[in-house]
Amino acid sequence: MVKKIKLAVIGSPISHSRSPEIHQDFAYQAGIDIEFSKVELSKSNLDDWVHSFFLDGGKGLSITLPFKEDCLSLADEISDRAEITKAINVLFNSKGKILGDCTDGVGLVKDLTINKNQSIKEKSILVIGAGGASRGILPALLKEQPKSIVIANRTVEKAERIAKEFSSKALQTSKSSNLIASSLSFEALKDFEFDVVINATSVSTNPSQNLNLDESVFRNTSLALDLYYSQAFTPFMDLADRAKVPNVIDGWGMLVEQAAESFFLWTGFKPDTSELIAKHGE
Known part of the structure; x- marks a missing residue:
């Protein structure tokens, strides 16, 4: 049995997030199985939770408000664009290193x-x-x-x-x-x-x-x-x-497009966003 790719979105508040549905749509297009959670955190437990997520086999994290600057220090390496923004919205495990990027x-x-x-x-x-x-x-x-x-x-x-x-x-x-x-x-x-x-x-x-x-x-x-x-x-x-x-x-269109870029970083698959954009989250 193929193991599901473990993904999540973190933020506060997070209950409104549509990221799990968006990425499940992308996963269906790619023909892969994912597990996508949404997790509300505080600044006091952010570092420990992120470290545990990757130690437990997590592949990728979407990062939303208010942690885009706080998570910068949790990456082993950051992309050129994250070096400029000094804020990230994605973390992912690549060959044992935690990489940070900004796809917003x-x-x-x-x-x-x-x-x-x-x-x-x-x-x-x-x-x-x-x-x-x-x-x-x-x-x-x-x-x-x-x-x-x-x-x-x-x-x-x-x-x-x-x-x-x-x-x-x-x-x-x-x-x-x-x-x-x-x-x-x-x-x-x-x-x-x-x-x-x-x-x-x-x-x-x-x-x-x-x-x-x-x-x-x-x-x-x-x-x-x-x-x-x-x-x-x-x-x-x-x-x-x-x-x-x-x-x-x-920001629905931006959310879908940045998510597509993040999904590509995690899986190497470029999803089609047109149907999700047209639905506007419905």
Whole structure:
């Protein structure tokens, strides 16, 4: 009997995760058997659980909020793109070594540019949040050569750190995008106009929290994206919809595409994502 490949997704909260279903679909395409669990952890038991998972024969882990930066130190080696992002969303065992990678950015860009037919080049982009989710997508966005990216965060110092760090990265080219740090206040953002607004915070996972964004941030915006995926509109998506943004989407497509990239790292099989994208998690 062929042993099932042991996989899991970790985060907090995790009950909403659709990762097991997505990867079971990929496994069916590949003709392999997997065991895919979703596990809620805390920062206090994260290290021990991850070490035990791989010691017990685990092959691969998907990592979601809030552990994308914490898990970086748990890898024996990290990929070039993870070296840039300083955040990972996947760990896997390769010949006895635990490797870390970040597939979020490539998943986002593929979903926007191919699935949604949305160009990023020469666009003005607002990324809300300066944590692991933002780190995961910034390098891939920068490679698409947008006109500018404003990183807005409640704690402006954190936005300033990440803007400074990514401005000096090797991924910057002769036609580098303008990276700007900002707070989330109306005063700080009132003079900007954005083609694309991305919510990369964890606010949408907690109904009691709110970004307190002013609707004017969406003036002339053509695309609003919440990296959180949901069957119903999140408060961020509701606000964008009220502001009459023509394209308001959640993170389902990005989730499926980054998962496909992760599945390839774990198994060597490139799954077809088209049907899952079309279903939007139904």
